[in-house]
Amino acid sequence: MSKMFHFPTRVMMHVGAIRALPAELDVRGMRHVLLVTDRNLAAANDLPNKVAALLGPRCAAVYDGVVSEPTLDHVQEGHRLTRNAVVDGIVSVGGGSVIDCAKGIAATMRAKTSLKPGGASFFLEGPAPSHFAIPTTAGSGSEVSAAAMLFDPASGRKSLYFDPYITPRMAILDAELTVSMPPKLTATAGLDALCHSVEALVSKSATPFSNALAHESMGVIIENLSVCCEDGGNVKAREAMLIAASMAGAAFVNAGLGIIHSLAHAIGAVTNMPHGTLCGALLPHCVRFNVAREPESCAPVAHAMGIDTSHLGPRMACEAASAAVDRLVEKLGLPTKLRDVGVKREDFPRIAELALVDPCLKTNPRAITRADELLPLMESAY
Ligand SMILES: [Fe+2]
Incomplete structure (x- = not known):
């Protein structure tokens, strides 16, 4: 069994780190991002709206349809928004489900075709669009991982999509964003x-x-x-x-x-x-x-x-x-x-x-x- 260690994510980890988001996007030339989030979070603490306000004109579209078990259909819905707007990156705000769905959307943008049901490993031929992950729960670790778990309703199975190219480019760990989690x-x-x-x-x-x-x-x-x-x-x-x-x-x-x-x-x-x-x-x-x-x-x-x-x-x-x-x-x-x-x-x-x-x-x-x-x-x- 081969053994290796790979860690491509830049991690910011201090209270208030979220405020650095616009400058970090600008450094990477990300001018038109898709904001991926879930509307329950928006109803609970308004955070997605605050992030959208921080992004300002950089926010090209918002996909807030992610639920606790994201499916390939959610990925498709989110990806559809990137076809009608100029999008050069993704910002995800939420728990592991939101970040996983954002990875699926990024992978679909790169592959230019929908994800194959049943999961896949090392399936991209190059980097997916840059993805900044902002976790609101301390759990999945999805903000630094190369994996996304997505549910396929047709087969009734959760499937693993693994590719270093879907690892978020940046993780913003701002503990203040997690204090309202029940x-x-x-x-x-x-x-x-x-x-x-x-x-x-x-x-x-x-x-x-x-x-x-x-x-x-x-x-x-x-x-x-x-x-x-x-x-x-x-x-x-x-x-x-x-x-x-x-x-x-x-x-x-x-x-x-x-x-x-x-x-x-x-x-x-x-x-x-x-x-x-x-x-x-x-x-x-x-x-x-x-x-x-x-x-x-x-x-x-x-x-x-x-x-x-x-x-x-x-x-x-x-x-x-x-x-x-x-x-x-x-x-x-x-x-x-x-x-x-x-x-x-x-x-x-x-x-x-x-x-x-x-x-x-x-x-x-x-x-x-x-x-x-x-x-x-x-x-x-x-
Ligand atoms: Fe887990």
Whole structure:
């Protein structure tokens, strides 16, 4: 398995960084941008309108139709706006769904043809138009990643589109933009980021570069996630989470993910539950599942979580890490079992089949070759 580390995104990370947006666009000669956002965000805090005002005449068109699970149809709708106006770049403002949809639009602009259903890797022949991502949640890490998850309604599957050419050129991490996120969204997004750190750290393709980012971000998330949920206005904790989520994103896009994400993508296609909720519910069960066959695999997780592992063997260290995550998810008031996230036992075979072909499974520390190997894991998580 080849190992590499690639990081093309320039990251600004300070309160008020959003105000630098017009100057940064001008430096890159981006004079006519498509603003991609979601109208729920506009209704909640007016941020998209503020960004549009900041852009001024640089804002050539606005696409605000993104929903929590963006589809290939949303990408097409957004792309259509770029055909009727001169557009030389994209600014996205929102959570991971908005940023993923913006990547899909940028890729379509470059490819000059709609994205192929079913996902694709390294599918562009050159850079997509420049994309500045402004995340309003600390979670997906999409603002620094080369990946976009898009749902194909025709096949009922979430598909991965991966290409370094769709990595945003700039990420603006302004913690002030995240303070109005409600506690539940803060919690689910944060658990997604935590799973990125965990899976990148134990991945078969991990490198010292990705490990440093995964290890550091995991500790920061464990320390700050519940603070952000209890005290949303705590800008220091919000900033720590926002930066950690991007670090986790940079780690996983290079190292890959694992079984938590394979199952979360599969269950998300079946139940439509938020990705972060599924990740949080699956995390402890998946760590235990990996450790049962690969006892050493998850030991770094306990260490990164700040657990004293000096008197513990690898299995006990992993059990301590799993129990700590269980407690965190419970404290955040989110489900810890599959039965509580809309999964029915009769869905297990279909979920297992979908998870088996999910690309994230390739880098999981415990090798899985048959769908039925996943059934006991789902039973234990039920
Ligand atoms: Fe994720």
